[in-house]
Amino acid sequence: MLKKLLKYDLEWCYRPLIVFYLLAIFFSIIVRIIESFEQNLILLIIDKICCGVVIAMIISILINCFMRNWVRFIRNVYKDESYLTHTLPVSKNTIYLSKILTAIITLLTSFIVIIICLAISSLNKETWLILKESLEQSAIYFDSSVFSLIFVFIITIFFEFLFIMMSGILGIIIGHRSNNLKIIKSIVIGFAIYIILSSMSIGALFIAGLLNSDIMSLFNNIEVSSNALKSMMLVGALVYAIYNLGIYFVGNRLLNKGVNVD
């Protein structure tokens, strides 16, 4: 049943996202082609316009990814379509898991498309050499390999974006437990969850800093050590992973207690 639900959820979320993916890739290629020609004023203007379109498409991909997942959740779990969702012979756990997996998959593919677009539009021989050099220098500074550096960086950013998505979903679940002003309450609660947990992670980092002078250098004006930055990235990824799991279980528990559809 999870597979069937997931198929329909993904289809619904990807329908407009695919268009933005294709447009973003298309304009990235255009930028790349234009930049390969000898520059004149007209080409420069077209190049700048296309660069602007690529940036707009990347922002649209992110906004659409979040909005489509949240809107799908509200419609399927609390609005008109919930009359069908909750009368399917499927457990609430499965319904919830399908939504969360859809959020993870769409966010992941959006990340991949954004990276591809940036690579197509910006990476040429010159920028590649600069990037390679700075990555190698950073790797030496962090005492790690280039691969693990990129991996930890992308994972941390991905988990943080997923944390925003999950905070929104938990906000929707809690906001819809009341009988009025559900959408406003969902937004306020989702935002509060994000702010409170983010503050808690900074607080936790500060407490860790009391025990470790390297980490404390993040809060002082003194030079930040590579160890501190490395710890911050690793702790960040770990903390966001824990938050995401925590939010998942709290949401699942609340949803299993039952829903009051509109």
Next chain:
Amino acid sequence: MELVKCNNLCKEFDGKQILSNINLTIQKGNIVGLLGKNGMGKTTLIKLINDLLIPTSGEILINGEKPGINSKKIISYLPERTYLDKSMKVSQIITFFDKFYDNFNKEKAIRLLKDLDLDINLKISKMSKGMQEKLQLILVMSREAELYILDEPLGGVDPATRDYILDTILSNFNEEASVIISTHIISDIERILDEVIFVDKGKIVLTSSTDKLREKENASIDEIFRRYFKC
């Protein structure tokens, strides 16, 4: 055999009692009319049976179990509103039902679509509200369920189609199955009801077999309803 049983069922919204102390038993093989004026708690009771609301207190048992996956397998529910994904085509929603419900009869659904002149390739967003309601009724009645719950099935339908819908209801469920029909349009449905339940201000005020009630009051159910709920 008891199919649905409600014990001291209560539902409150913001401190307002919508249903209070509902005790109800629905036997297998009956067509039951859940009758009452608008806003008296009929839909709330139906939503509770379908696990769409959390009871404030009391319990509901379907075939002896609380509402859950097993009850959803045997209940075919037609809500008062349209619940279909508007971006889908009729053919896609039929495939959807076929995938999720083991007891869905696809051939029957396609036959009923033809009877009601609904195009299988039409997009749901292009259909009128009445057409969407017909489609939902077809989907619901094409399941071989043990309990059909129809909330205002005649609400948005023209009188000419009402008879067809009632015939569809009568001819599309087996004798072991039960039907709960919630409505305030009594005259059209009273001919098919075995039992009536009158709901007023969140309470069940009368439960009776239709024949006994007609005999006792020497009037049609419609007349009895009008007398009972006179403003």
